Amino acid sequence: MTAESPTVSGSERFTGDDPAPGTADDSAPDTADDSAPDTADDSAASAVDPAGDTPPIEVSDLSVSFGDVPVVSGVDLRVERGSLVGLVGPNGAGKTTVLRAIKGTLSPDAGEVRLDGDPAESLSPREAGRRVASVPQGTNLAFDFRVRQIVEMGRTPHLGRFDGHGPDDERAVREAMDAADVARFADRAITEVSGGERQRVLLARALAQETPSLLLDEPTASLDVNHAVRTLELVRRLVDDGRAALAAIHDLDVAARYCDEIVVLANGGVRAAGPPEAVLTAETLRDAFGAETFVGENPATGSPTVTAFDEADGEGPRGSLGSRRVHVVGTGRPAARVVARLSAADHAVSVGVVPEGDAAAGVAVDADAPAVTAPPFAAVPPERRDEATALAREAEVTVAVGKTGETGEAEAESASESEANAAVLAASDRIVRISGDADRGVDEDELLGAVHGGSGGDLTGEGDLAGEGDQVGEAGDIDLPDRRD
Amino acid sequence: MSAWGRSAGWSAALAAALVAVVVASAAIGPVRIPPIEVVKAVLNAVVVPAGVETTPQWVGPLMLPSVDLAYRSPFAFPVNGVHEQIVVGVRLPRILMAALVGFALAAAGTVMQGFFRNPMADPSIIGVSSGAAVGAVAFIVFPVALSATLTLPVVGAVDLALSHGAGVSLFAFVGALVAAFGVYAIATRHGRTPVATLLLAGVAVQTFLGAVISYLQLQAGESLRRIVAWLMGHLSGAAWSDVAVTAVVVPPLFGVLLVYARDLNVMLLGEEEARGLGIAVERTKRILLGAAALITAAGVAFAGVIGFVGLIVPHMLRLVVGPDHRVLLPSAALAGGSFLVAADTIARAGSTELPVGIVTAAVGAPFFIYLLMTREVHEL
Numbered sequence: 005m006t007a008e009s010p011t012v013s014g015s016e017r018f019t020g021d022d023p024a025p026g027t028a029d030d031s032a033p034d035t036a037d038d039s040a041p042d043t044a045d046d047s048a049a050s051a052v053d054p055a056g057d058t059p060p061i062e063v064s065d066l067s068v069s070f071g072d073v074p075v076v077s078g079v080d081l082r083v084e085r086g087s088l089v090g091l092v093g094p095n096g097a098g099k100t101t102v103l104r105a106i107k108g109t110l111s112p113d114a115g116e117v118r119l120d121g122d123p124a125e126s127l128s129p130r131e132a133g134r135r136v137a138s139v140p141q142g143t144n145l146a147f148d149f150r151v152r153q154i155v156e157m158g159r160t161p162h163l164g165r166f167d168g169h170g171p172d173d174e175r176a177v178r179e180a181m182d183a184a185d186v187a188r189f190a191d192r193a194i195t196e197v198s199g200g201e202r203q204r205v206l207l208a209r210a211l212a213q214e215t216p217s218l219l220l221d222e223p224t225a226s227l228d229v230n231h232a233v234r235t236l237e238l239v240r241r242l243v244d245d246g247r248a249a250l251a252a253i254h255d256l257d258v259a260a261r262y263c264d265e266i267v268v269l270a271n272g273g274v275r276a277a278g279p280p281e282a283v284l285t286a287e288t289l290r291d292a293f294g295a296e297t298f299v300g301e302n303p304a305t306g307s308p309t310v311t312a313f314d315e316a317d318g319e320g321p322r323g324s325l326g327s328r329r330v331h332v333v334g335t336g337r338p339a340a341r342v343v344a345r346l347s348a349a350d351h352a353v354s355v356g357v358v359p360e361g362d363a364a365a366g367v368a369v370d371a372d373a374p375a376v377t378a379p380p381f382a383a384v385p386p387e388r389r390d391e392a393t394a395l396a397r398e399a400e401v402t403v404a405v406g407k408t409g410e411t412g413e414a415e416a417e418s419a420s421e422s423e424a425n426a427a428v429l430a431a432s433d434r435i436v437r438i439s440g441d442a443d444r445g446v447d448e449d450e451l452l453g454a455v456h457g458g459s460g461g462d463l464t465g466e467g468d469l470a471g472e473g474d475q476v477g478e479a480g481d482i483d484l485p486d487r488r489d
Numbered sequence: 490m491s492a493w494g495r496s497a498g499w500s501a502a503l504a505a506a507l508v509a510v511v512v513a514s515a516a517i518g519p520v521r522i523p524p525i526e527v528v529k530a531v532l533n534a535v536v537v538p539a540g541v542e543t544t545p546q547w548v549g550p551l552m553l554p555s556v557d558l559a560y561r562s563p564f565a566f567p568v569n570g571v572h573e574q575i576v577v578g579v580r581l582p583r584i585l586m587a588a589l590v591g592f593a594l595a596a597a598g599t600v601m602q603g604f605f606r607n608p609m610a611d612p613s614i615i616g617v618s619s620g621a622a623v624g625a626v627a628f629i630v631f632p633v634a635l636s637a638t639l640t641l642p643v644v645g646a647v648d649l650a651l652s653h654g655a656g657v658s659l660f661a662f663v664g665a666l667v668a669a670f671g672v673y674a675i676a677t678r679h680g681r682t683p684v685a686t687l688l689l690a691g692v693a694v695q696t697f698l699g700a701v702i703s704y705l706q707l708q709a710g711e712s713l714r715r716i717v718a719w720l721m722g723h724l725s726g727a728a729w730s731d732v733a734v735t736a737v738v739v740p741p742l743f744g745v746l747l748v749y750a751r752d753l754n755v756m757l758l759g760e761e762e763a764r765g766l767g768i769a770v771e772r773t774k775r776i777l778l779g780a781a782a783l784i785t786a787a788g789v790a791f792a793g794v795i796g797f798v799g800l801i802v803p804h805m806l807r808l809v810v811g812p813d814h815r816v817l818l819p820s821a822a823l824a825g826g827s828f829l830v831a832a833d834t835i836a837r838a839g840s841t842e843l844p845v846g847i848v849t850a851a852v853g854a855p856f857f858i859y860l861l862m863t864r865e866v867h868e869l
């Protein structure tokens with residue numbers, strides 16, 4: 005769990021246009037707060053190792069319970085300099101609890117939190133406040149402080165009891181307000197700004213703290229799409245400049261796009277940790293979230309993108325019906341959706357013959373499903389047709405999307421492709437025909453039901469009758485198991 | 490301008506206002522005295538230390554030099570002697586007492602509202618006023634002679650005796666602190682004192698003490714009138730000695746509160762965030778609560794339960810100077826002093842003297858309602 009995080013450099017990421025022109029470089033404070041005025045008496049500050057290998061945040065074997073209810077146990081976690089770690093997991097998995105333990109606002113039952121190598125418990129609140137800053141999910145401010153005053157409070161751990169704000173403090177506050185894009189309404193009362201603006205004010209306050217580590221709890225939960233991206237790009241830049249950041253994030257796509265490493269927290273412990281590509285898999289997500297998901301690649305960012313499906317009752321891997329070997333014939337988005345949905349339901353899917361570059365072929369790659377492709381606008385080579393036919397033969401069910409295989413009927417198919425697919429269908433044990441109407445989409449319940457041979461409504465009757473006996477028995481079980489607990 | 494700069498500006502202005510209110514108040518009464526005469530009389534009363542005289546004195550085998558400060562009056566304006574006596578001997582102690590009590594209650598109220606993040610919080614919220622009332626009422630109903638003779642080595646026997654009035658104050662002070670500590674102890678578990686628990690414990694203790702006060706009133710008989718007068722709040726009978734004691738107790742406590750003003754700002758974000766911003770939350774809470782309870786106790790010990798000052802004055806000033814406690818706390822305290830001096834002037838200006846508590850409530854509440862209706866009040 006304490007794997008070294010492979011740092012992805014900023015240039016390899018899709019960063020788009022710099023969202024805050026002119027503030028990017030000068031606003032990102034230097035690597036650490038070594039330059040910050042150290043007015044404190046704490047000698048512990050000298051133990052901070054600015055370039056060494058002590059991780060800014062290290063959590064080992066952390067266990068926390070509220071009363072008799074254990075929330076998390078045995079959590080190991082490590083955030084390196086220059087690394088953004090995303091903490092994901094279902095509601096109530098203990099993400100916020102872990103963050104609070106790191107902040108020191110709750111004391112763990114067991115285990116240890118180290119900040120820059122020193123046990124968090126040994127640090128004074130002031131010293132801890134100079135090592136780690138946090139952006140809470142929300143805040144309830146009962147009095148109408150100005151936005152600027154809230155941001156200035158971020159300097160508290162750097163100030164002695166009688167210190168006023170010096171030039172360093174002024175600079176830090178100004179830069180933080182520019183970076184978080186709150187300078188425009190710096191003189192408005194915090195009670196008068198919107199929820200999203202308030203969230204950015206809290207981010208600015210954390211930035212003004214100029215700590216080597218940042219903790220973010222759902223930093224983008226109430227932000228519009230523009231500010232969500234700006235916020236994460238900002239965090240990304242700070243991290244690329246050498247800070248360490250740990251963020252609890254609900255949105256898996258966002259986590260995948262910005263984090264160097266993802267830690268999946270579920271059922272009170274770490275379920276998986278590592279680079280997004282390694283962690284965000286249908287298996288892990290099913291374990292952690294109990295959801296059927298399809299993990300694809302976001303064409304705009306190249307990062308993994310997760311689509312969750314509602315589990316149809318009685319279907320799927322944990323129902324009594326189990327996983328099926330399914331071959332899909334068809335092209336375009338309807339076929340792509342069928343492949344995604346079936347693989348999310350843990351069926352072993354294969355595809356073909358489809359033209360190279362077809363949407364269904366792309367999804368098949370994401371789903372690790374074997375796909376037989378042929379060059380588009382050309383005759384299907386016989387060996388490809390045979391390959392696809394073999395896959396269909398070994399499959400329990402073949403799903404035909406649209407009018408594939410019917411020469412002259414399927415719009416997207418050339419005559420050669422129709423002919424090849426007709427051969428594939430002919431080799432199938434049982435065929436389920438699904439409407440290929442791109443406008444209507446694919447009815448998931450129908451599809452899953454039909455694959456299991458029971459209640460699906462769009463069976464065309466072309467199926468192999470030999471399987472019918474089982475199907476009736478299975479269909480009777482469909483509604484029994486409830487896997488939602 | 491920096492917060493402390495703004496604070497100094499507002500403080501200077503409100504201190505000047507307080508001086509003006511004090512002078513005006515000293516001019517008002519059955520005998521009208523021109524304000525200029527008041528100023529002259531007050532200046533005449535000012536003494537400054539001029540030197541130190543020591544006289545050798547033998548106590549047993551020890552030579553203890555008795556040290557005396559020599560004073561001199563720097564001013565000698567010609568003033569009507571009767572006027573001077575009225576101003577300095579009669580009106581000024583009462584007026585200064587009012588200023589100190591108003592200052593203390595408004596400061597404590599400001600801190601409590603911030604501490605509890607609750608606009609309805611006032612200095613009595615943790616049972617201080619109820620405790621003081623029980624102490625005072627108990628002493629009025631069952632007076633005990635507070636006199637003792639201490640026999641100290643070397644010095645010999647020293648007679649200590651407290652007047653009845655001082656006894657009431659002492660019991661009120663002790664009662665206030667016992668109640669506040671009780672509320673704190675009830676609300677504290679495992680070294681943590683959740684603010685919500687503290688608030689509820691305060692309500693419970695206040696209710697209980699209210700029952701005790703009611704019972705004592707039933708037992709009071711002859712002294713019921715004095716009890717009622719004390720409970721309504723009063724400043725009549727304040728002597729220079731009372732002023733001196735209060736003036737020694739209140740400013741240092743106020744200093745403590747002011748030192749923690751910035752921490753109090755951060756505490757308004759919530760305890761968890763305050764911790765994240767480097768505040769030692771539980772320790773800060775103890776210090777703020779302790780200092781606020783003490784300063785309130787010092788105020789109510791002499792003057793009885795004077796309501797509304799600690800509730801309304803902080804609100805009014807928050808509307809004017811904003812929520813930053815570095816500015817708000819001194820501003821509210823000084824304005825509280827002016828407010829209570831003015832209220833007490835009204836209380837004693839009529840043909841029959843009213844308890845000042847009635848005036849503060851009767852004047853303060855409508856003014857507060859006016860503020861609520863005319864200004865946009867955010868979730869204060």
